[in-house]
Amino acid sequence: MSPIWILLGVAALAQAHVVKKHDFDPEYTMLEWPAQFTLKAIRTSLTDNVVENYEIWRTSKLSRIDYNEGYVKSIVKSGKPYRYGIKYAIHPEADRDQETTIVCSNTEGNRYSRQRLETILPEDPESYDLAGTEESDGIEYLRFVYDYSDETTDRRNTIWAIYDEQNEIWIPSRYEVIEFNLWLGSKDKHEIWDFFDFSSSFSYRRVFDVSTYDCPDELETPTYANNSEAMKKNLMFVDPEKPRHVSHVFNVFKKDFGKSYSDKKEHLKRKSIFKKNLRRIVQHNRRNLGYKLAVNQFADKTPEEMKKYMGLNRRPEGKVGNIPFPYDDRKLEEAATELPVEYDARLLGLVSKVKNQEECGSCWTFGTTAAAEGALARINGGRLLTLSNQALVDCAWAFGAAGCDGGTDNAAYEWMMQYGLPTEAEYGSYLNQDGPCRILNMTELHPIKGFTDVTPLSVSALKLALINHGPLSVSVHVTDAFSYYSSGIFYDTECNELNLNHEVTLVGYGERDGDTYWILKNSWGPNWGIGGYMYISSRDNNCGVATEPTYVVF
Numbered sequence: 101m102s103p104i105w106i107l108l109g110v111a112a113l114a115q116a117h118v119v120k121k122h123d124f125d126p127e128y129t130m131l132e133w134p135a136q137f138t139l140k141a142i143r144t145s146l147t148d149n150v151v152e153n154y155e156i157w158r159t160s161k162l163s164r165i166d167y168n169e170g171y172v173k174s175i176v177k178s179g180k181p182y183r184y185g186i187k188y189a190i191h192p193e194a195d196r197d198q199e200t201t202i203v204c205s206n207t208e209g210n211r212y213s214r215q216r217l218e219t220i221l222p223e224d225p226e227s228y229d230l231a232g233t234e235e236s237d238g239i240e241y242l243r244f245v246y247d248y249s250d251e252t253t254d255r256r257n258t259i260w261a262i263y264d265e266q267n268e269i270w271i272p273s274r275y276e277v278i279e280f281n282l283w284l285g286s287k288d289k290h291e292i293w294d295f296f297d298f299s300s301s302f303s304y305r306r307v308f309d310v311s312t313y314d315c316p317d318e319l320e321t322p323t324y325a326n327n328s329e330a331m332k333k334n335l336m337f338v339d340p341e342k343p344r345h346v347s348h349v350f351n352v353f354k355k356d357f358g359k360s361y362s363d364k365k366e367h368l369k370r371k372s373i374f375k376k377n378l379r380r381i382v383q384h385n386r387r388n389l390g391y392k393l394a395v396n397q398f399a400d401k402t403p404e405e406m407k408k409y410m411g412l413n414r415r416p417e418g419k420v421g422n423i424p425f426p427y428d429d430r431k432l433e434e435a436a437t438e439l440p441v442e443y444d445a446r447l448l449g450l451v452s453k454v455k456n457q458e459e460c461g462s463c464w465t466f467g468t469t470a471a472a473e474g475a476l477a478r479i480n481g482g483r484l485l486t487l488s489n490q491a492l493v494d495c496a497w498a499f500g501a502a503g504c505d506g507g508t509d510n511a512a513y514e515w516m517m518q519y520g521l522p523t524e525a526e527y528g529s530y531l532n533q534d535g536p537c538r539i540l541n542m543t544e545l546h547p548i549k550g551f552t553d554v555t556p557l558s559v560s561a562l563k564l565a566l567i568n569h570g571p572l573s574v575s576v577h578v579t580d581a582f583s584y585y586s587s588g589i590f591y592d593t594e595c596n597e598l599n600l601n602h603e604v605t606l607v608g609y610g611e612r613d614g615d616t617y618w619i620l621k622n623s624w625g626p627n628w629g630i631g632g633y634m635y636i637s638s639r640d641n642n643c644g645v646a647t648e649p650t651y652v653v654f
Contacts, residue, residue, distance in 0.1 A: 131225040131244050131261060134269040135160050138307075139298040141220055146290040150383055154220050157307045163217040164307055167386045174337050175310060176217050182208060185215030189337050190313045192388075204315035213348075218339070220293070221272060222246075228259055241273055251365075252372035253288075254280040271298050281376065283369045284402060288376050335395065340379035349395060350374050357397045357627075370400040377401075381584055390615075391588030391635075396628055398583050409624065410578055410602040411461025411506040415648075419510040421553035422517075423653050427564060436560040443563070444608035444619060445571050450474040451607050452486050454632030456625035458532040460504035465492040466623035467573035467603035468512040468652075472521055474571040475652040476546055487546065488527035495519070495537035503534040509573055509603060509650055513551040516652075520547030546654070554649040559616075559638055562646050563609060569651040571607045574620070575600035576636075576643045585629050589617045591637040597644035606649060609638065618645050 141154040155166040164175045173190040190204045209215035222228070228244035235241070241260040248255040260274040272295045279289035338345045350371055353359065361367040377400070381393040398406060427435070445451050452473050457463055469487050477484045493503045496515040501507030522542040524530070539545075554572065555561035566572055576582075578601055579594045589612065608619035616638045626632040636642060 131228050131230075131259065131270055133219075133221055133225055133272075134267075134300055137269075137298065137300050138302045139272070139295050141296075142294045143220075144292045144294075145383070146292070147287060148380060148383065150387075152383065152386065156220050157302055158217065158219060159304070161217075162304070162308050163219065165218055165220060168388055171388060172386055173313075174218060175308060176215055177308065178215070178217060182215075184209030184211060184213075185217075187215040187337070188310050188313070188315055190310075190315075202313060204310065204313040206310075206315055222257060222259060222275065225259065225270075228257070231258075234260065251368050252281065252283055254282060267300060269300060271295075281372060283372055289379070335382065335385060338378070338382055340375055340382055346371070346375050346378065349378060353395055353399055359400065373402055374400045377580075377584070380580065384581065389591075391590045392586045393581060393584040394586035396584060396586075397625070401583075403580060406578070406583055407601075408459050408461050408504075409457065409463075411457070411463045411504070412575055412601050412603045413464070413502075413506045413508050414600070415508050415510050416500065419508070421513075421650060422550040423552045425552055425555055425561070425565070427555075427561065432555070432558065432560045432564065435564050439560070439563050439567070442608070442610040443567055444610075445474060445566070446607055449482055449484055450477050451571055451605070451621060452484060454621060454626045455489065455530065455623050457489075457530075457623040460493065460532045460534075461506045462489060462493050462504055463603040463623055464501065464507040464509055464512055465489040467575075467605050468492070468509050468516070468650075469521065470571055470605035470621060471551075471573040471650065471652045472516060472546070472548060475548075475569065475654055478569075479654050485546075486524045487521040488524045488530075490524070490530050490535065491522055491527045491537075491539055492516075493531075494535045495539050504532075509575070509648075510551075513548065513650070513652070516548045517550055518547070520545030522546075549653045551650050551652055554651065556648060557641055557646050559646065562606070562618075562649055565649065565651055566606055566609065569653075571605050571621070572649045572651045574604060574606045574645050574649045575647060576602050576604055576620070576645055578602045579643070582634075582643065585634055587630055589615055589635045589637050591639065591642050595643035597641045597647050600644050600647060604634075606645065607633075610635075615639070620645070 136159045138157045143152045143154065152167070153169060155170070157164045161179045162177055164173065166173050171192055175188040176185060178185040186206055186208045188204055188206045190202060193201060193203045207215060228246045231243045231245040233240050234243055241262060244259045244261065246257045256278050258276045259272060261270050261272045263270055274295065275293040277289055277291050278287065281288040338349055340346060353374065361370055378395065381395060384393050398409070452470065455466060457466055466489055469489050469492065473484060473487050492501070492512050492515065496507060496511050497503065499515045500511040519539050522539065522545055526542055526544060527538065554565045577595045577597065577599045579592050581592045581594065582590070604623070605621040606618055607621050610617055610619065617635045618638055620634045620636055622628060622632055622634060624632065636645060638645070641647065
């Protein structure tokens with residue numbers, strides 16, 4: 101047993117009379133939780149590298165769970181006058197001035213969707229079988245096991261508990277879940293819950309009083325299965341371990357993104373993947389990390405499948421921009437003191453609308469084309485033309501690209517230098533697949549003189565290049581969290597600034613609460629991120645934004 105478990109177990113035993121070996125009696129082998137209790141918990145996810153804290157209060161008609169040191173609260177009341185229950189969701193929100201206020205919303209259940217009491221303990225303890233005892237530091241724990249298998253999952257749940265003979269109640273000490281995904285052939289979940297500060301008495305009035313949170317009097321009655329806004333609003337209170345919750349959110353997801361699957365087997369597979377990703381999203385949003393994740397079009401995709409929504413290959417060794425960066429260290433140092441605090445190329449008409457590469461690995465065309473569009477507008481009296489990504493997909497093969505199977509920024513630029521980009525209006529719409537090259541039939545082309553590599557890892561160089569020459573094409577490392585980004589300033593310690601796999605467009609920068617950020621335009625459509633954009637921290641070259649930025653010269 102781990103040291104933390106021993107300490108928590110000793111604390112629990114201060115109020116309990118433990119079942120000894122000679123007390124091992126069938127009377128104590130049926131596990132059940134008391135009708136009323138409160139306890140605290142620490143959940144450690146070994147698969148997601150996450151540690152969270154919880155506190156719960158529960159009676160036969162009331163429940164409250166606090167997440168993240170109590171910043172997020174979920175209170176459910178059942179019985180009169182709420183026949184189908186009512187749920188209060190309390191959490192902090194930042195306004196436009198970045199001032200945080202506590203917001204409370206409520207949702208009343210109905211005959212089709214009840215608001216049920218919540219818990220962090222296993223809801224069906226009676227289905228667990230006694231598997232023996234384990235002794236540690238003079239304390240004997242009873243171990244209960246529940247094995248579950250279906251078409252997508254193998255799971256083993258284990259509970260360690262002690263029995264309070266005086267009060268005739270079970271006190272949980274530890275709960276472990278190991279889940280294996282049969283579709284992916286991998287361990288999806290391994291988490292350990294340590295429970296402590298158990299008590300069977302507390303103040304009802306203090307715990308379940310919602311009046312101090314300014315909760316509205318009127319009731320909101322969203323139907324999760326049909327209302328995507330309600331689902332998004334209440335996402336942090338979804339429990340990914342409850343099939344009913346997963347089904348509701350999965351149904352909304354399918355409706356919102358027009359998802360349909362070939363057969364029952366495929367449906368089960370996608371729902372299994374969705375559940376895993378939903379778990380990650382919900383757990384992240386309960387933590388105060390400065391940015392939020394959302395259920396988006398990728399929520400039923402595996403990390404391996406996400407590769408086709410990227411497509412950046414690394415440049416061949418020795419391939420560099422043909423036009424040198426015109427600012428030496430002295431000029432950069434002088435310019436750094438005069439750079440504006442904020443800059444946004446969108447406000448200057450240098451950025452076209454957000455596009456969607458879909459399932460074609462053509463990100464290398466979107467970052468470079470956006471850079472060319474902005475540079476052309478700068479010399480074209482501000483006239484912004486939408487240039488053709490499809491032309492690069494179809495035609496740049498001889499320069500080292502491979503259409504929808506990926507490419508490099510230098511391949512795109514070298515092709516542009518020789519042929520020039522046509523407009524999308526003349527070449528034709530983006531097809532999300534490879535096509536025959538039609539560049540020789542175009543009447544108007546926009547060849548470039550070349551491209552420039554900005555001094556890597558220099559924030560000042562990147563800002564100066566953006567202001568004078570941008571938008572810029574930049575390479576980034578897409579992580580799982582990046583894929584589900586929704587809002588806030590993104591910062592992911594899982595990012596590797598050298599493992600660059602996706603090309604995006606740098607269009608601006610800014611500062612908020614002392615944290616500086618870049619504004620990135622992605623090629624995953626306007627439903628991703630903030631209308632297709634991301635705010636990403638400029639600290640520590642997060643995700644590699646400053647590793648190999650480039651701009652176009654006409």
